[in-house]
Amino acid sequence: QKEVEQNSGPLSVPEGAIASLNCTYSDRGSQSFFWYRQYSGKSPELIMFIYSNGDKEDGRFTAQLNKASQYVSLLIRDSQPSDSATYLCAVINAGGTSYGKLTFGQGTILTVHP
Amino acid sequence: KAGVTQTPRYLIKTRGQQVTLSCSPISGHRSVSWYQQTPGQGLQFLFEYFSETQRNKGNFPGRFSGRQFSNSRSEMNVSTLELGDSALYLCASSRTGTPRTEAFFGQGTRLTVV
Numbered sequence: 001q002k003e004v005e006q007n008s009g010p011l012s013v014p015e016g017a018i019a020s021l022n023c024t025y026s027d028r029g030s031q032s033f034f035w036y037r038q039y040s041g042k043s044p045e046l047i048m049f050i051y052s053n054g055d056k057e058d059g060r061f062t063a064q065l066n067k068a069s070q071y072v073s074l075l076i077r078d079s080q081p082s083d084s085a086t087y088l089c090a091v092i093n094a095g096g097t098s099y100g101k102l103t104f105g106q107g108t109i110l111t112v113h114p
Numbered sequence: 115k116a117g118v119t120q121t122p123r124y125l126i127k128t129r130g131q132q133v134t135l136s137c138s139p140i141s142g143h144r145s146v147s148w149y150q151q152t153p154g155q156g157l158q159f160l161f162e163y164f165s166e167t168q169r170n171k172g173n174f175p176g177r178f179s180g181r182q183f184s185n186s187r188s189e190m191n192v193s194t195l196e197l198g199d200s201a202l203y204l205c206a207s208s209r210t211g212t213p214r215t216e217a218f219f220g221q222g223t224r225l226t227v228v
Contacts, residue, residue: 031213043204043222044157051214088157092213099169100147100162100211107156 001026006089006105015114019076023089023105026070033065033072034102036088044088048074079112086110116141118207118220126226132193135223137205139186145211146188148180151202151222163188164211192225200227 007022021035032051036044048063050056050072056063062075072091076083086109090102119138127133139146147170148160159172163182182188192199202224206217 034217036219043202043219046216046218049216090157094213097170098213099164100145100206100208100217101159101170101172102147102149102157102206102217103159104157 002105003027003103004089004091004105006087006108008108010109010111012111012113013079015079015081015112017079017112019079019083019110019112021074021076021087021089021108021110023072023074024070025072025091025103027091027093028067028070029094030067030070030091031094031098032092033063034088034090034092035061035063035072035074036090037083038086038088038107040085076110079110081112081114084111118205118218120203120205120220120223122223123221124224124226126228127195128228129195129197131195132191133195133225135190135192135203135205135225137188137190137207137220139188139205139207140218143207143209144186145208145215146182146186147206147208147211147217148188148190149204149206150174151204152200157204160190162211169211195227197227200225 035048038044050063064073086107089105147162162170180190204222208217
């Protein structure tokens, strides 16, 4: 079982729709969770960071964390063609051996079509 | 506020050579992590430095090494390059590298080994 798994893509949604990206993780010691957006040929850009159970909203983005179910999701409302990218879920665990170490999922490719 | 700066952006090296990559973190950030990104393996953690000390290391051979200077700038070195080392090398800057701090990536260095 992979440490971090994301829903297999690619995911295609029409412009204006809600895009839902999902991520599960295997280590119950995972402390914090990140969503990065990566455009082709570019570096990952941090769009959401969450470490408490529940929802966190930032503009059109909402991250949802459920530690009991070991599940974190990202909702993108009013999706735009400019949101088309690969979305990477990453976790960081507790403990001294986890300093600075993000463990990434394989990424989900999102395409928003006009 | 300046972001994370990586130099050079592109490199072409020959098998057997060595290479040094540089990363300047965001001002005030003392943790620098390095990652290798390839299409097949995704983003994999190489190592993390904080206050000039390596605190964490991933599963890469000893040909991959790094260091951090007193101003938090970090360098990564790869010796005896192999074709399989061709990848996008990314550094991430964080205030402390602990779970509840955000991590921001630089633009990356695209290394091609021929």
